[in-house]
Amino acid sequence: xxxxxxxxxxxxxxxxxxxxxxxxxxxxxxxxxxxxxxxxxxxxxxxxxxxxxxxxxxxxxxxxxxxxxxxxxxxxxxxxxxxxxxxxxxxxxxxxxxxxxxxxxxxxxxxxxxxxxxxxxxxxxxxxxxxxxxxxxxxxxxxxxxx
Amino acid sequence: xxxxxxxxxxxxxxxxxxxxxxxxxxxxxxxxxxxxxxxxxxxxxxxxxxxxxxxxxxxxxxxxxxxxxxxxxxxxxxxxxxxxxxxxxxx
Numbered sequence: 001x002x003x004x005x006x007x008x009x010x011x012x013x014x015x016x017x018x019x020x021x022x023x024x025x026x027x028x029x030x031x032x033x034x035x036x037x038x039x040x041x042x043x044x045x046x047x048x049x050x051x052x053x054x055x056x057x058x059x060x061x062x063x064x065x066x067x068x069x070x071x072x073x074x075x076x077x078x079x080x081x082x083x084x085x086x087x088x089x090x091x092x093x094x095x096x097x098x099x100x101x102x103x104x105x106x107x108x109x110x111x112x113x114x115x116x117x118x119x120x121x122x123x124x125x126x127x128x129x130x131x132x133x134x135x136x137x138x139x140x141x142x143x144x145x146x147x
Numbered sequence: 148x149x150x151x152x153x154x155x156x157x158x159x160x161x162x163x164x165x166x167x168x169x170x171x172x173x174x175x176x177x178x179x180x181x182x183x184x185x186x187x188x189x190x191x192x193x194x195x196x197x198x199x200x201x202x203x204x205x206x207x208x209x210x211x212x213x214x215x216x217x218x219x220x221x222x223x224x225x226x227x228x229x230x231x232x233x234x235x236x237x238x
Contacts, residue, residue: 033190121191122237
């Protein structure tokens with residue numbers, strides 16, 4: 001059975017990012033905290049989604065606005081910002097190679113970057129959330145088939 | 148017993164303390180290495196050392212710290228009421 005488009009988007013992103021991003025290991029579907037030796041890492045997460053009917057009739061076509069969060073994590077004594085910026089540069093270049101993710105989505109637009117730092121750990125951790133906004137369309141009841 | 152005596156007794160390695168080497172000097176204090184999870188996304192420990200502020204009056208950020216064979220650097224120092232609490236960064 002074909003997976004939900006959200007799943008297909010994560011899988012496609014992991015592949016597309018993996019071809020260009022060399023400064024971090026790509027991880028999709030991660031729910032537990034990462035061990036320090038797994039850093040630097042780039043988490044691929046699908047976030048909140050707004051859905052609206054875009055046609056008259058039954059079943060309607062749905063237009064779905066999805067937020068995709070790419071979370072870069074690094075742990076080091078120093079140089080966090082430079083390391084995170086390097087990952088962001090590689091991510092943006094990777095996305096630019098195909099902004100439709102192989103035809104899954106209609107657009108894939110960078111919307112924000114949110115840096116944060118945690119200095120409580122004995123190996124300080126830097127985090128950069130790279131947020132993309134995307135849109136895809138499906139027929140209601142067929143969320144595995146993008147239009 | 149003076150406050151200084153109380154502090155010294157608390158940090159003595161015969162009571163709650165351990166001996167650390169800070170900038171080449173032996174200092175008694177309490178070492179804590181609790182688990183934390185930065186952002187809920189990474190497994191980590193927060194190493195800290197609490198001692199008499201007088202014992203580390205000249206210690207600065209980046210000073211070398213050795214505790215139990217593990218090497219750290221001073222990341223931050225909070226000094227108040229005669230007590231110093233240092234956040235330690237792995238060296």
